Amino acid sequence: MAHATVTVDLVVRDLLHEDLAGCAWTGHVPFISAALGRRTAGAVDYLAVCGPSDLPVGVGGVDYSRQADAGWLWQFAVHPAFRSCGVGTLLVRSAEDRIRQRGLSFAELGVEQTNQGARRLYTRLGYEVTREQDEEWDALDAAGRPVRRRAHCVMMRRAL
Template identity: 50%
Template structure:
């Protein structure tokens, strides 16, 4: 087996990226991301893209600074399914934590669905600790294009960050 090394960079996600992000969710989800990009424009959130040299996102995720005072809340983290378990999620989370620290905040939080043990294992490996659980729900696009309500239970996790850079 040959190892291939691909250089990745992290930058802000922009509207033009959404045409390449169908792997990250339905059209309904991506329409919601458009609203998050407007929130990024006014500084309420950061929305990141991880890209190889082609500059086409292979991972994306947001940090919301409005959910909890003194913390950045990571959400909508996604890595292209064909590239999972290659370290890209780790790079995305570490870049998000750097953005949080640059705002002078020393805590990162996230919610992970209880039926997603691989993601939870990643977050635990990166130093996140469970502190509560809560129900969550959102509208999801069905294959026929209709919307249905998705309900789940999430574990809430947090990480104390080192001093801001």
């Protein structure tokens, strides 16, 4: 078996409605679409990390309406083929840059208590646990039907 190291330039840009068809792997397309509608009012930023094909390999949003002094990171996803390659770190740091550009001092997020991989990433990036609480959100079940999901989450915060 041959092995090689390949370097690929990644670009972080605003996610566009035209990108949604290429984001089916996230499982969030209807919710991303709704978030993009809130972007025009300045309530959110929604980012895409793209390779040379300009297809998103990582996506995530920043909601500015949840906390007065912080941007709320949510719906972050990295394509399974690109996990553990630095895409998530690039996405989080780019979202933090957007929050700083708004003049806000903190980034916050919630991660399901059972999602230890994501929690390790956020801890490595300087996020600290502030509390635990149950959260609810809209999701899709395995058949693609809308459901209300509930989970115990660890809330994390980082000073920018």
